[in-house]
Amino acid sequence: MTTTTPSRVRRTALPWPALLALGTAVFITSLTETLPAGVLPEMSADLGVSAGAAGQAVTVYAAGTALTAVPLAAATTSVPRKSLLLAAMTVFLVANTLTAAAPGYAVLLAARFLAGIAAGLAWAILAGLARSIAPAAREGRAIAVTMTGIPLALSLGVPAGTLIGRHTGWQAAFAAVSVATLAVIGWIARSVPAAHRPESADEAKATVPRTLRVPGVAAVMTVVVTFVLGHTIVYAYIASYLRQAGLGRSTGTVLLLFGAACLAGIWFVGRHVDRGLRVLAWSGAALFTLSTAAFALTTAPWAVGAAAVIWGLGWGGVPTLLQTAAGRAGLRHGRAAADTAQAVLVTLWNVAMMLGGIVGGVLLEGLGATSVAVAAAVLGATSLLVVVLARRHAFPAHPTAPPAPGGVTTPAPRTP
Incomplete structure (x- = not known):
C-alpha cells in the first residue's frame, strides 16, 4: 500500500488560501475596470455629462494601466512581491473610495486613472507571485486559480454591481x-507567504527590449495583441451585433451561455495547463476563430447560441494560458525578466482592449455587424498561426524548467 507523507503533501499541494486571496484581487481589479458599463446611465445623469463622456471612465482606467505598468514594474524589481502587491491594493482602495465620493466629473476621471495605475502594477506581479508560491510543476494551475477572477467578474461581479447601482446609486x-x-x-x-529569491546582477537588468529578445516572449506578446483585440472587437459590440441580426432580445441569454462556457474553459485549462500549454493554446485560438466565423456566416438563433458557447470555451482559459506562457518564456532570463514580461503583457492587453473598442465601433458604423465578426475571425486565425509556428520557445509541447545557474535548461518535472 502506498502512503503519502505529510512533507510530500506540503510539497505538492496548492496553497489554496493564498491563491484564493490573489484570485479575489484579480476579481476586484477586473470588476472595477468594467463596472462603469453597468451603471453608465446613473453615472451620466448624476454627473450631468453624456453617456459617451461617462464611458470614458473605462478608457482612463485602461490608459492608467497601459501607460504605467511597465515603468512601475521596472522600477520596483527589488521590492518584495507581497509588499508591493499590498501597496498596490492599498492605492487601489484609495482610488475606488475617491471614485465613490467624487464630487464631479474631473475628480472621477482622476480617481479612475489612479485606480488603473494601481491595478496595472498589481496585474504585473499577481501571476508571478502565484507562480512563486506554487509547488514545482503546478505553477500553471496556481495561475489558473488566480485568473478565475476574470470570468467571475464578468459573469457575476458586473451584474451584481449593476443591480446595486440601479437600486442604491452608482456610488454604492x-x-x-x-x-x-x-x-x-x-x-x-495573512495568507500569502513572502516570496524571497535574490536576483543576480545580470537577472536584474530586465529592460523591456532585453526581455522581448528572450526567445518566445515576442511571440507570446503577438498572440496577446491579436487574441485580445479580436475578442474585444466582438465582446464590446455583441449587443449591437445581436440587435442588427434581429436577436436583440437574446442578448442576456447569449452572454449567459458565454459566461458559463468561460467558467468551464478556465476550469479545464487550470487542470491541464502545466502539461498541455501548447495544445490548449492552439485549441483556444481555433475555437475562437470558429465561433466568430459562425457569427459572420449565420444569424440563426441556434447557431448563434452554439457559437457563444464555443467562444466562451476558447476564451475562458486565455488569460491563464498567456500569463503562463509569458512567465515561462521570461524565466529563461530570470525572475526579473518574467515579471517584466508580465508587465508588458498587461500593457499590451489594455492597449488591445482600447483599440478593440475603437476598431469595433468603426467597423460597426461603417460596414455593419458582420464586419465585426469577420475582423475577429481574422485576428483569431492570426493568433492560431502564431501559436502553431512558435512551437519551440513560446508554446512548446513539453515545458522546460528555468535555467540553472550554469545555463542548462532541463525538462520540467511531470505532475503525477
Whole structure:
C-alpha cells in the first residue's frame, strides 16, 4: 500500500488560501475596470455629462494601466512581491473610495486613472507571485486559480454591481468594491507567504527590449495583441451585433451561455495547463476563430447560441494560458525578466482592449455587424498561426524548467 507523507503533501499541494486571496484581487481589479458599463446611465445623469463622456471612465482606467505598468514594474524589481502587491491594493482602495465620493466629473476621471495605475502594477506581479508560491510543476494551475477572477467578474461581479447601482446609486457599487478591497488586503497580508529569491546582477537588468529578445516572449506578446483585440472587437459590440441580426432580445441569454462556457474553459485549462500549454493554446485560438466565423456566416438563433458557447470555451482559459506562457518564456532570463514580461503583457492587453473598442465601433458604423465578426475571425486565425509556428520557445509541447545557474535548461518535472 502506498502512503503519502505529510512533507510530500506540503510539497505538492496548492496553497489554496493564498491563491484564493490573489484570485479575489484579480476579481476586484477586473470588476472595477468594467463596472462603469453597468451603471453608465446613473453615472451620466448624476454627473450631468453624456453617456459617451461617462464611458470614458473605462478608457482612463485602461490608459492608467497601459501607460504605467511597465515603468512601475521596472522600477520596483527589488521590492518584495507581497509588499508591493499590498501597496498596490492599498492605492487601489484609495482610488475606488475617491471614485465613490467624487464630487464631479474631473475628480472621477482622476480617481479612475489612479485606480488603473494601481491595478496595472498589481496585474504585473499577481501571476508571478502565484507562480512563486506554487509547488514545482503546478505553477500553471496556481495561475489558473488566480485568473478565475476574470470570468467571475464578468459573469457575476458586473451584474451584481449593476443591480446595486440601479437600486442604491452608482456610488454604492464602488463603495462596495472598496469594502471588498479592504477585506482582501487583510486576506493577502495573512495568507500569502513572502516570496524571497535574490536576483543576480545580470537577472536584474530586465529592460523591456532585453526581455522581448528572450526567445518566445515576442511571440507570446503577438498572440496577446491579436487574441485580445479580436475578442474585444466582438465582446464590446455583441449587443449591437445581436440587435442588427434581429436577436436583440437574446442578448442576456447569449452572454449567459458565454459566461458559463468561460467558467468551464478556465476550469479545464487550470487542470491541464502545466502539461498541455501548447495544445490548449492552439485549441483556444481555433475555437475562437470558429465561433466568430459562425457569427459572420449565420444569424440563426441556434447557431448563434452554439457559437457563444464555443467562444466562451476558447476564451475562458486565455488569460491563464498567456500569463503562463509569458512567465515561462521570461524565466529563461530570470525572475526579473518574467515579471517584466508580465508587465508588458498587461500593457499590451489594455492597449488591445482600447483599440478593440475603437476598431469595433468603426467597423460597426461603417460596414455593419458582420464586419465585426469577420475582423475577429481574422485576428483569431492570426493568433492560431502564431501559436502553431512558435512551437519551440513560446508554446512548446513539453515545458522546460528555468535555467540553472550554469545555463542548462532541463525538462520540467511531470505532475503525477
